[in-house]
Each structure stands twice: as C-alpha cells, then as structure tokens.
Amino acid sequence: MGEIEAQEAWGFDTRAIHAGQEPDATTGAVVPPISLSTTFAQEGVGNTKGFEYSRSGNPTRNAYETQIAALEGATHGLAFASGLAAEDNILRLFQAGDRVLLGNDAYGGTYRLISKVHTHLAWTAVDLLDVDVVASNWPDDTKVVWLESPTNPLLRCFDIEAISALAHERGAVVVVDNTFATPYLQQPLALGADIVVHSATKYLGGHSDVVGGFVAVNDPEISLQLRFTQNAAGAVPAPFDCYLALRGAKTQAVRMDRHCTNARAIVDVLVGHKAVERVFYPQLPDHPGHSAAAKQMSDFGGMVSFTLRGGRAAALRVAAATELFTLGESLGAVESLIEHPAHMTHASAAGSPLEVPDNLLRLSVGIETASDLVADLAQALEHA
Numbered sequence: 292m293g294e295i296e297a298q299e300a301w302g303f304d305t306r307a308i309h310a311g312q313e314p315d316a317t318t319g320a321v322v323p324p325i326s327l328s329t330t331f332a333q334e335g336v337g338n339t340k341g342f343e344y345s346r347s348g349n350p351t352r353n354a355y356e357t358q359i360a361a362l363e364g365a366t367h368g369l370a371f372a373s374g375l376a377a378e379d380n381i382l383r384l385f386q387a388g389d390r391v392l393l394g395n396d397a398y399g400g401t402y403r404l405i406s407k408v409h410t411h412l413a414w415t416a417v418d419l420l421d422v423d424v425v426a427s428n429w430p431d432d433t434k435v436v437w438l439e440s441p442t443n444p445l446l447r448c449f450d451i452e453a454i455s456a457l458a459h460e461r462g463a464v465v466v467v468d469n470t471f472a473t474p475y476l477q478q479p480l481a482l483g484a485d486i487v488v489h490s491a492t493k494y495l496g497g498h499s500d501v502v503g504g505f506v507a508v509n510d511p512e513i514s515l516q517l518r519f520t521q522n523a524a525g526a527v528p529a530p531f532d533c534y535l536a537l538r539g540a541k542t543q544a545v546r547m548d549r550h551c552t553n554a555r556a557i558v559d560v561l562v563g564h565k566a567v568e569r570v571f572y573p574q575l576p577d578h579p580g581h582s583a584a585a586k587q588m589s590d591f592g593g594m595v596s597f598t599l600r601g602g603r604a605a606a607l608r609v610a611a612a613t614e615l616f617t618l619g620e621s622l623g624a625v626e627s628l629i630e631h632p633a634h635m636t637h638a639s640a641a642g643s644p645l646e647v648p649d650n651l652l653r654l655s656v657g658i659e660t661a662s663d664l665v666a667d668l669a670q671a672l673e674h675a
C-alpha cells in the first residue's frame with residue numbers, strides 16, 4: 292500500500308495525528324519542526340530539496356496542509372493567513388461579471404468581501420433551504436454557489452448533495468464554508484462540493500491563539516490555480532501559526548465530541564425558558580435544515596443561537612451578565628464565548644439581505660464542565 296492509500300484507510304483521529312507528521316528525517320522529532328528559515332540552500336541553480344522560498348513553500352506549512360487535507364478527505368490543501376484571505380483567493384478564480392449565489396445567512400466579513408472588495412463579481416443572496424425554489428430562480432450567469440452549513444449565526448443547514456448536483460447541472464461550482472461543522476462532523480467534498488473553505492481560527496486551531504484560513508479541494512486544476520494565487524498574492528500563514536493550527540487540529544475529534552455534548556446541555560436550558568423567544572440548534576426537529584443536518588453531519592456542533600423575548604435590550608443584558616461565557620467575537624475554541632451578532636460579527640451586514648435580528652445572541656459552547664456552563668447561562672438569563 293502506498294503512503295496516500297494508507298492514509299486514506301486511516302480513521303479520522305489517526306489522520307489528525309499522523310497525516311503529514313512522519314518523524315523528522317534528520318532528528319527523529321515526532322513533532323513537525325517549526326521551520327523559520329525564509330530561504331533554502333540550492334545545490335545548483337534550481338536544484339533544491341523541495342523548498343526555495345518560504346512564501347512558495349515551507350516544511351511546517353506542508354505538514355499542516357497535508358494534515359487538514361487528509362481530514363477533509365481532500366487530495367489538496369492550502370493554508371492561508373486568515374479565513375478571509377482563503378476566501379479572497381477562491382474568489383480570484385472567477386471573472387468579472389460572474390455571479391455568486393450566496394446563502395442569505397453567512398459571516399458578515401464574507402458578505403463584505405464579496406460585495407465591497409470583489410466588486411467585479413455579481414452576487415445574489417438566496418435562501419438555499421428549498422432546492423426546488425433555488426432551481427426555479429437560478430440566475431443564468433451563476434458561476435459559484437457559496438454556502439455555510441451550519442450558517443453563521445442562524446445555524447441553518449443546507450442539503451450540500453442536492454445543491455451540488457443542481458449547481459453542476461447548471462455549470463457552477465460549489466464552495467462550502469465548513470468552519471462551523473468541522474471536517475470531523477461533515478465532509479462536503481464527499482457530498483459533491485468542489486471547494487471547502489475554513490476559518491482555521493475556529494475549530495481547526497481550537498484554542499483562540501491563531502488566525503488562519505484553509506482551502507481543501509480534489510480537483511487538480513482548481514488546486515493549481517489556488518496554489519498559483521497563494522504564492523502570487525502571498526497571503527500565507529507564518530510557520531509558527533501553521534504549527535499552532537496543526538497542533539490544535541490533532542485533538543479535533545475529542546474536542547468536538549465535548550462541544551456537541553455541552554451544546555445539548557445548553558439547548559436544554561434555553562428551550563422553553565420564559566425569557567427566550569426561539570432557539571437555533573440543528574438538532575432541534577423544527578430547526579431550518581434539521582433533516583439536511585441529520586443526513587450529512589455526524590453530530591450537530593457546538594454553536595447555539597437564540598433570540599430574547601425582551602428584544603435588543605434583554606439580549607445586551609444577558610450578554611453582559613455571563614461570567615464563564617466571555618463576551619467576545621470568534622468561536623470554536625475550548626473556552627465558551629457569547630456575542631451579539633447584530634453589533635459585533637455581523638455589523639457589516641446591516642441593511643443587507645444578510646442582516647441579523649438585534650435580539651439574537653450567539654454562543655460558542657466550549658469544553659468546560661457542562662454543569663458550570665448551564666449554571667452560568669441560567670443566572671444570566673435572570674437578567675433578561
């Protein structure tokens with residue numbers, strides 16, 4: 292069995308710990324060394340040991356790219372300096388006038404990048420829940436469907452397999468932002484998506500100590516184009532950041548199991564609570580896209596959102612009253628966070644089709660002791 296075949300046969304946890312991480316050939320170090328060198332000696336012009344200049348390729352980045360590609364079931368992985376840098380590189384694949392069909396719930400920064408930076412592209416925000424409705428309203432110039440599932444912050448889930456089949460029939464590619472799901476819970480390429488993108492800042496790194504982005508693909512042609520832009524535009528992560536993300540990703544499976552269990556305990560506090568208007572969590576049977584989530588995810592994730600009956604003021608009071616849930620942007624790390632999307636992560640979507648309700652709070656449920664998180668949220672809700 293060749294190396295690639297052997298890695299494909301490994302389970303998820305084994306790939307997280309061993310893919311791209313053979314003991315160092317020189318020293319036997321079991322942890323990939325952090326290669327800080329910006330340049331690599333050449334024996335003669337063009338005669339290299341595989342590396343020339345660190346923007347174009349770096350051993351630590353190689354190890355990390357191999358690891359995460361293996362987790363996504365992808366043949367190619369590319370690391371970037373941030374999630375938005377990764378998205379920016381993907382958007383450069385398209386030509387002026389090409390249309391992006393963007394799911395109408397998504398990270399505010401993604402909306403800002405598409406609508407305010409890549410202004411040569413056309414875009415339409417659509418509700419992707421009902422694939423038949425999407426098919427009958429399909430703009431002919433669509434070249435890419437861009438979706439998150441679950442979405443940020445309403446956690447809507449879309450049928451990736453059905454959307455990919457439709458897009459391919461109509462000549463478009465599908466980009467899935469898998470940040471909220473993680474490769475442990477959902478693997479979009481196996482469902483037919485063409486490109487997977489991550490904010491590695493979140494569950495991949497998992498410890499709120501590194502900003503990064505990642506793209507995983509199977510198509511060699513798309514991979515070549517992305518590799519060209521990664522080098523030509525240069526938004527690469529530093530070796531130390533690659534090391535941090537690689538280190539964090541080793542424990543993804545055990546972290547995600549706990550994130551999911553803790554999220555369920557939090558949902559139990561929220562459902563039926565007198566201060567709470569509505570709870571958003573993909574496991575709830577009436578949640579938008581619950582059946583797609585049940586079909587394509589192995590569990591429902593660590594993110595929970597909810598609206599307050601008392602409106603914006605009540606939401607702000609609850610956000611100020613938690614102690615273990617730290618008030619802050621970002622998500623997907625070991626510590627629990629709470630935030631008010633309308634004024635924080637999604638402020639740039641105000642007045643757009645992606646605007647979020649201002650009585651909404653979003654929780655990134657961490658891996659602390661569940662009963663402590665439950666007690667903290669319960670006391671904060673008394674302030675609603």
Ligand code: P1T
Pocket residue numbers: 373374375376398400401439443468470471489490491492502503504620621622636
């Ligand atoms: O922050 P950065 O690493 O550049 O990733 C951007 C990004 C991309 N995709 C999704 C689904 C995201 O949630 C993000 C970043 N989101 C936050 C910072 C947040 O708190 O929602």
